[in-house]
Amino acid sequence: MARPADPHAHEALRSAARREFVKSGIQKARIEDITHACGLSKGAFYLHFDSKEGLFRELVSEVEAELEELRTVRERHTQDFLARHGSVKPKDLKPGSAFVRALRSLHTREDQKLLELLWRWRDVVDVLLSGSQGTAFDGVMWRIIDREVVRVQEECEALKAVKLMRDDIPGEAVGLLLVGTYLLVARRLSSLEEKPDFDVWLTALQKLLAEGTAPRPHTRATRSSPFAASPRRAPPRAARGSRRSHP
Amino acid sequence: MARPADPHAHEALRSAARREFVKSGIQKARIEDITHACGLSKGAFYLHFDSKEGLFRELVSEVEAELEELRTVRERHTQDFLARHGSVKPKDLKPGSAFVRALRSLHTREDQKLLELLWRWRDVVDVLLSGSQGTAFDGVMWRIIDREVVRVQEECEALKAVKLMRDDIPGEAVGLLLVGTYLLVARRLSSLEEKPDFDVWLTALQKLLAEGTAPRPHTRATRSSPFAASPRRAPPRAARGSRRSHP
């Protein structure tokens, strides 16, 4: 055999690309800038990746896999917790009960893991959020977000069912609120150099939400959500327009 | 003189462009698709606008002007309200006092106007949010969002100062929460055909926030925010990279 490939090249290209994507978005990021950043030439790029989007796809797949993993683990931990505890007893409904505190701490731990993930992938998340327009990744982040909103919503409905949450606030409202907050936080992460202290943040959010959503003595039923079953806009596609639509 | 221009052309192009921008983002929107949609030819576009981005700039300026107007009006209404009421008396601090209810209703009215604005401009907002990458408008929406977060934060600090809000939750947290929620809502608006009932939504959010942020008997001081004074990432710009960074 002859001339082994530079062992650092692949990884160097990957991380240079991440930097370049953050700076310019997927479309505007130029292959030459990526390769020059690691002292390689344009052509070398194609020895390691099939295309610019192919490289980004690698990154996105990893993020999606980790997110999926997190979702299933969260689901399992919640199931385990409930199974271990048995049925919900009246004393568990009291605001400060051991049960409520344990459940809340479970949520905090899982949310913390989510924030850690967002921190590790903050660059890619940032690109997905605002630098993927016109590519195959357009909308990936919003799909993830919609799913998370639904997850929170379902958790809320479950809590309402066992009277651990007031039922005059739509679960969807809490979902939009929680996920919307995380969205802004995720966005801010991309401009930080050092990892912030998530605890401060989580406790504040936790407090606010816990006390805002706590069961009330007198509550009316939830009115139906104004955003139910919204049809998402069609994915970008070439449009053959009809002529003369305004005469 | 001779051959007057089609009086509908300008407006027709404008709205066709809005549709096209929503469908494909600013970059991918093709001039030909815009002109064909109103039965005009490519060249005609340049009789009405100096460039594709020029057209979008017009739209963005209008949105920004309306948002600015809303901010100043909100500021003035708040000032007027406080001036008219005089100093805050002890009885005003009680959760259900006339003062608190009036203040809350003021907030609701202003928020409602914001939602109406987001509804009217939902297409442009949507494009700014996820279809402006790589253009001069990249980041416009995030700057607006950051400003709104600061506004909410300041309102919170003001409320804390007169003991109308608990002080163990950072104002910034409430800002991210409120604005993040509106962000997701704004995004959803773009996929709706009919205006939803904002009231349902506002009351749920209002309740949750009001009761979550109400003053507590025993509170510790706010810990400093982990996101303070974050340097935003540099605007997109051509990058001349140094070579050989990974020898």
Added chain:
DNA sequence: GGATTTTCTGACCCGCGGTTCAGAAACGAG
């Protein structure tokens, strides 16, 4: 030192779409 094989280079190709512009078309005035 070849001989051979794989890596790496960078000039080139090519499609795309914003923008331009020479000329055609439409309209009013006389």
Added chain:
DNA sequence: CTCGTTTCTGAACCGCGGGTCAGAAAATCC
């Protein structure tokens, strides 16, 4: 109808950058 003027058309121009490929360079084996 003809002329002058302005609108409108669409082929042509052009820069850009992703992707290709013939050949140069580098490494290994003999």
